[in-house]
Amino acid sequence: MQNKPQKNLNTTQRYHRSVVFTFMTVMIFPVLATLLYSLSQRWGATVLPDSLTFDWYLQLWQDARFLHAFGNSLLLVLGTLVLCTVVIVPTAFVVFYYFPKLDRWMNILILMQFAVPPVVSSVGLLQLYADGPIPMVGTPWVLVGCYFTIALPFIYRALATGLQGLNVRDLMDAAHLLGASTPAAFLAIILPNIRKGLMAALFLSMSFLLGEFVFANMLVGSRFETLNVYLYSVRGTSGHFTSAIVMSYFLFTLFVTWLASRLSR
Template sequence: MNPSRFSQIYHYMTLLIVFLIMAIPIVTTLIYALSSSWGASILPDSLSFKWFVQLWQDARFLAALGRSLLISCAAIVLTFVLLLPLIFFVTYYAPKSQKIMNFVILIPFAMPPIVSSIGLMQIYSEPPFLLTGTPWILLGCYFTIALPFVYRSIINSVQTLAIHDLIDCATLFGANKFYAFLRIILPNLRHGVLSGLLLAFSFLIGEFVFANILVGNRFETLQVYLFNMNGKSGHFASAILSSYFFLVMLLSFIVMRVNRKKG
């Protein structure tokens, strides 16, 4: 056999195996969510959409989903708005400080969420910072979580551009430097920005530890709702997981379509 042909087959087989390993848990969860009952047999006894119908008719689920979408999107918007001036300053005025920033943005991942949650509860459970149990403390936590994803994605895209040359050319025509960054540099970072926002959203909407410890049922998010409903029915919980997966997939598809149309 031709070595190049053998290499091609090997790569396709490896890709297929990885895809199957990733797809099997998702497919089995979806089948379990669609089954009326599944006992000792290999296949479910019957299929039904009743668990999805119950789920999407549940006002509590819709409220939890709305809260998760609201707090995740708000944290991402806050991250993006606050991060843009910082990225402009770091890349244009202080490029040597990028090493410090690379260390700083990793700090949220250096401490386990359970430890961070206990520390935040100690600080924000008494006046004048009485924030525990409110969405505001969750917004702050989600901001720190989204920061590394968005910063790393944008800064990687910035490093592919001759940012100093582009901004200097714009200033020769009378443009403000930050205005030139917004109108010239930022549109060229679209792919990195969208990738970072998608990664951050996928992580935030599935976050459980901070949401459960800091706000719990007082601001029930999607993952807290899943935890509370876990004892109701395995089929119902599988319907929640399947809906969550398809929501993220739909958002990913929309982002890819937007990238493709504007690319």
């Protein structure tokens, strides 16, 4: 009788492990297949490629156009994340410290972008910013604004979750009693407590923004070519070459994720 609960526990553990193993296999298999295809010289009707080579990666990283597009993407993403940090972090603090009832309206505001498809938004932005005293269509500035709206929900919700776990008003009142100003108390007390959530949100947003295509292609295109626009333009050249682009993007994102986990410690 005593062995029966232990047997049931072992069966449950094996079931859970099999579910996790199946899920990981389903997720990893396409990545490994893409990696193998990017390293293959030829891969026809056989199960495995005929030969392996790094020529596609050497050709990719020696391509000045690819390096320029990759640099443009990084520049746009980093600029957007800096803007998001400067604007959204103080905004979230002000909402939770001074106007906590506005949080429900902020949640509605940040979800409004999901109600309009990116293609429809791009058409509206083309008509809105194509003319005027400062035409922005075809410039990276319009992409910074679009990317800001994409990153806004992720960053604000991460900050809101962190601030909800803090007693912001009591912490600020205690800091004021000790002689600290509101900006100093925010930088010394509130910001360190939401740092992990902010870092996670920034790197998650970075992954989304690096993969954005619709706004970049419709609003700017080749006038300020990004990584995904470059991938779309060379899609008809070679499947091995495009697989090398995809794997380079994936490995870079994986490195950024690892770096974020290290920094958060």
